[in-house]
Amino acid sequence: MASAREPLLTAHGVVKRFGHVEALSGADFTAYPGEVVALIGDNGAGKSTLVNVLSGVLAPDAGEVRLDGAPVRFSGPMDAQRHGVETVYQDLSLAPDLDAAANLYLGRESVRGGLLGRIGVLDRPAMRREAVKAFAELGVELKDVTAAVTTLSGGQRQSVAVARAVAFAHKVIFMDEPTAALGVVQRARVLETVRKVADRGICVVLISHNMPEVLSVADRVEVLRLGRRVASYTAADTTIEELVGAMTGSLDGPNGGKEAEGAR
């Protein structure tokens, strides 16, 4: 299904070295609009490095990143954000003492009209209204958007971080292990939210270790091993055994899987 569309974000032959260590040795990556794509790989496979390159945190030593078909070279995460690419960090990057609405708008606050706005007077009622709306659209239940984030549950905090990314990303959201610290119910909630985000036409790149979760929520799975993409699967057509095999290299050899499909 994905192959019918133009890819939104692609990486080709990305190389990144840290001293003598080659974290990425010609990695490829493909993501389509409106899909959840899982990026999996064993520890040290280069997942984080690849995401950091794609989200503008690191500059690649070689290779090409294309967004909407045009080559891009982000000067930093802020530059990536300006291009509609957001990241939900594992630590969530929220200000725990501020409320959910304030966190949603941190750095992009709404101000009043006229002179008051010019001197930076906040329009809190507007931000709170918008926040309530934004959370409702994602199916996030918050009793009170004016309660400090530190008083929220882990799942709610995760949802606030996702909502924050969604509010400003119009192309791609990277999520690093979004459910790692959550209980079963909250985990399901967050995954539901992820699904809703993708349904809006945004591409969600999910970095995860949890294979059943990957298969339940992702449309496609890309597998990294030793700094390269070794396989790319449609989630519906694959199994945990196949994924693990590709991750560890025990199955089909380094160029196994169904790479041809994803690397068109």
Next chain:
Amino acid sequence: MTAESQKAAAVDGRPGVPDWLRRAATLNELWTFVILVALVAFFTIAAPGKFFTTYDITQIAVNAAIYLVLGVGMTFVIITAGIDLSIGSVLVLAAVAAGEYNLHHGGPDSGWGTVAFCVVIALAVGTAWGALQGAVVASGKVPPLIVTLGGLGAALGIAELATGGQDPAGAASTHLQNSLGFGKVLGIPWMVILAAVVTALFGAVLAGTRFGEHTLAIGSNPTAVRRAGIPVGRHLVKVYGLMGLLAGLGAVMWLASYGTTSIAGHSTDNLKVITAVVLGGTSLFGGRGSVLGTVIGVFIPAVLTTGLIVIGVQQYWQDVAVGVVLVVAVYVDQLRRKTRERA
């Protein structure tokens, strides 16, 4: 604005009061305010007709005015999880700079033009010193405690070098003293009005503007703020610059009240002001605090001092009481933080 969103605003507005009340119960300010009220009540009962007279209230307010102005700046600094130990020295340096200029341009008889220029000098010296310290803090290489400890020594040293360590005579114009220093409007001293305006202004800035929001956010999680694209370093320079500006204003108020620079008289300003800010519920660990709390925190020691004198107890008990309350306040803050994070 559409009719629908107007309706939504109206609905939001209605439960505003109970919401405010519910919130108030969880505020640090409330508990500190209760302590303040209890103290006032105690002294009023213990010394009927003597405490809580107009004279006492005015005197307490005038004494507190400078600390209040300094405390407003310190609130911002502490909310960023920083600290400024240098304020007393910066106040002295600004006062000496302004005083020396006044001295060479007419002394006590200098005109309004000189007064205005002295005010500008004091504010500029304070702001520049504060911003410089802010820049070093923002570099992230030296913690604020050490930056401002160095600043404390250096600023005082420069002030002493400039004056030979002696308070220059004729540092303040009589115009300044008779207006800001001793003048009143409708019975309210100008000192108090100035402090109240500064407090209200920056209280509103902290609670209702982008600048205040970023200050709170930086204290809460600087990494998140950086990732949100807010220039954290530049903001810290502004916050420490604001502290310096208010120390400069404190210098003007001091010159107006006392007519001299009092080089040796400000070595414990920092401790008094930090105590007031922390008593007022601002967290030393950053992220939380309010100017209103600081107002209450400034008045607790002020009321204690006056109250103890009025009821005939040695006023040195005030130091003991404030010291104990301070430690308790930080202990409670820590406890609250822990329970909240566990929740």
